Amino acid sequence: TGPSAWHNKYPVAHGSRQSPIDIVPHQASRDPNLSQIVLNYDRCTSINISNNGHSVVVEFDDTDDRSVIQGGPLDNPYRLKQFHFHWGEKGCEGSEHTVSGNSYASELHLVHWNAVKYKTFDEAATAPDGLAVLGIFLDVRCFFKCLYCFITDFKDFNPKCLLPSSLHYWTYLGSLTTPPLHESVIWIVLKDPITVSEKQLGKFRMLLFTGEEEDQRLRMENNFRPPQPLKGRKVRSSN
Numbered sequence: 001t002g003p004s005a006w007h008n009k010y011p012v013a014h015g016s017r018q019s020p021i022d023i024v025p026h027q028a029s030r031d032p033n034l035s036q037i038v039l040n041y042d043r044c045t046s047i048n049i050s051n052n053g054h055s056v057v058v059e060f061d062d063t064d065d066r067s068v069i070q071g072g073p074l075d076n077p078y079r080l081k082q083f084h085f086h087w088g089e090k091g092c093e094g095s096e097h098t099v100s101g102n103s104y105a106s107e108l109h110l111v112h113w114n115a116v117k118y119k120t121f122d123e124a125a126t127a128p129d130g131l132a133v134l135g136i137f138l139d140v141r142c143f144f145k146c147l148y149c150f151i152t153d154f155k156d157f158n159p160k161c162l163l164p165s166s167l168h169y170w171t172y173l174g175s176l177t178t179p180p181l182h183e184s185v186i187w188i189v190l191k192d193p194i195t196v197s198e199k200q201l202g203k204f205r206m207l208l209f210t211g212e213e214e215d216q217r218l219r220m221e222n223n224f225r226p227p228q229p230l231k232g233r234k235v236r237s238s239n
């Protein structure tokens with residue numbers, strides 16, 4: 001049961017601030033008050049990696065403010081909880097947000113929560129300003145290479161090495177793109193995709209298989225939700 005059936009169990013699927021959306025750059029309003037986003041991931045500690053057969057999630061220790069995103073549209077620092085990817089079975093589609101109708105091969109989501117206003121992620125996940133997700137497009141060359149790299153110990157993995165050169169972004173109010181689809185996300189989508197070079201590839205590696213256990217391959221099925229109605233929302237652009 002794909003995205004078109006989610007509304008049966010999660011009526012908010014037809015809500016007024018659902019994600020992803022199609023971003024039309026020249027319709028986004030440039031907001032000079034939007035400061036740059038600041039990422040403090042230097043002391044991030046990845047604690048777990050899980051591969052549920054159709055996505056891979058790397059979780060972080062979010063018991064203190066060691067890895068946060070702040071600035072831009074955010075009034076507080078938001079703590080990094082996990083990151084994961086969305087992709088498609090064909091190289092030409094897979095991202096969740098689209099830009100003027102065009103898809104990228106994949107989209108990386110760095111999920112953060114507002115630990116200043118809320119006590120737990122679960123509480124923040126149901127609040128209108130509870131979560132901030134940084135969306136980063138991956139181009140096809142990089143995505144497939146990145147998916148097939150190995151790392152014996154991903155503990156030293158720092159998502160900062162995943163960032164494109166420019167942190168220019170679009171931002172809008174939206175939701176989780178998978179159930180429970182809570183309308184609690186301040187989306188920050190970077191304009192530039194990541195194109196990892198060969199030499200950077202050495203740094204960005206991901207354990208995708210369970211190693212000695214049975215070869216649990218990631219099925220390359222689609223795990224992206226199509227764009228949702230804007231319903232009058234404004235997309236702002238950093239300069």
Ligand SMILES: NS(=O)(=O)c1ccc(NC(=S)OCCc2ccsc2)cc1
Pocket residue numbers: 082109111121122125133175176177178179180182185
């Ligand atoms: N694709 S997405 O970034 O919008 C995104 C991010 C997180 C999640 N869900 C998470 S982290 O679930 C953790 C369990 C939970 C607790 C309260 S609501 C979900 C779903 C979609």
Ligand SMILES: [Zn+2]
Pocket residue numbers: 084085086109177
């Ligand atoms: Zn996601």
